[in-house]
Amino acid sequence: KNQVEQSPQSLIILEGKNCTLQCNYTVSPFSNLRWYKQDTGRGPVSLTIMTFSENTKSNGRYTATLDADTKQSSLHITASQLSDSASYICVVSSFYGNNRLAFGKGNQVVVIP
Amino acid sequence: NAGVTQTPKFQVLKTGQSMTLQCAQDMNHNSMYWYRQDPGMGLRLIYYSASEGTTDKGEVPNGYNVSRLNKREFSLRLESAAPSQTSVYFCASSELTSGRDEQFFGPGTRLTVL
Numbered sequence: 001k002n003q004v005e006q007s008p009q010s011l012i013i014l015e016g017k018n019c020t021l022q023c024n025y026t027v028s029p030f031s032n033l034r035w036y037k038q039d040t041g042r043g044p045v046s047l048t049i050m051t052f053s054e055n056t057k058s059n060g061r062y063t064a065t066l067d068a069d070t071k072q073s074s075l076h077i078t079a080s081q082l083s084d085s086a087s088y089i090c091v092v093s094s095f096y097g098n099n100r101l102a103f104g105k106g107n108q109v110v111v112i113p
Numbered sequence: 114n115a116g117v118t119q120t121p122k123f124q125v126l127k128t129g130q131s132m133t134l135q136c137a138q139d140m141n142h143n144s145m146y147w148y149r150q151d152p153g154m155g156l157r158l159i160y161y162s163a164s165e166g167t168t169d170k171g172e173v174p175n176g177y178n179v180s181r182l183n184k185r186e187f188s189l190r191l192e193s194a195a196p197s198q199t200s201v202y203f204c205a206s207s208e209l210t211s212g213r214d215e216q217f218f219g220p221g222t223r224l225t226v227l
Contacts, residue, residue: 042220042221044156046215049215089155093213100171100172101216102155103156
């Protein structure tokens with residue numbers, strides 16, 4: 001069973017509009033949660049990281065939120081640009097399991113002019 | 114700094130052929146990883162190396178072998194390729210194997226096994 005579920009699987013948005021991506025996880029005990037951006041044909045690149053005590057983290061037009069009680073996170077993209085077209089991957093790590101990270105399947109975002 | 118580099122970028126093999134995927138990092142990281150990414154699935158860990166001289170199995174190690182040649186280089190070998198190994202392979206590195214350390218990914222190798 002996948003420990004990290006992301007929704008929606010894919011979405012298309014108009015340039016300049018906002019969108020929100022969701023991530024639900026069951027990983028326990030929770031250590032931190034990262035959002036990665038993966039452009040087509042490239043490797044993932046970290047956008048934000050949040051630990052248990054952090055509720056929100058921003059990186060430019062990207063804002064991530066975390067509710068550790070409900071085990072939910074979201075990634076909000078403000079004023080989308082064509083370069084935001086990518087897959088956004090939610091990755092959760094536990095205090096146990098050494099290097100093992102739990103990867104979501106990704107949210108595929110397509111921004112159209 | 115180049116970060117994490119992988120060679121080759123693309124490869125086509127016939128069933129039963131062998132090949133080695135190369136990975137190198139110039140960030141002086143201790144830990145290195147090999148993942149595969151398949152359509153509709155999240156990244157899955159094949160093998161990792163917590164430090165030079167050590168390697169451990171990940172989630173999907175069958176059909177693969179690895180070598181941590183030195184601190185910089187971590188190779189992935191397919192001894193007898195199978196169509197089920199058609200995938201995109203990513204190498205990554207991090208300072209330590211702690212989940213709190215960011216993993217930096219290479220550009221990937223697209224492998225097709227016919």
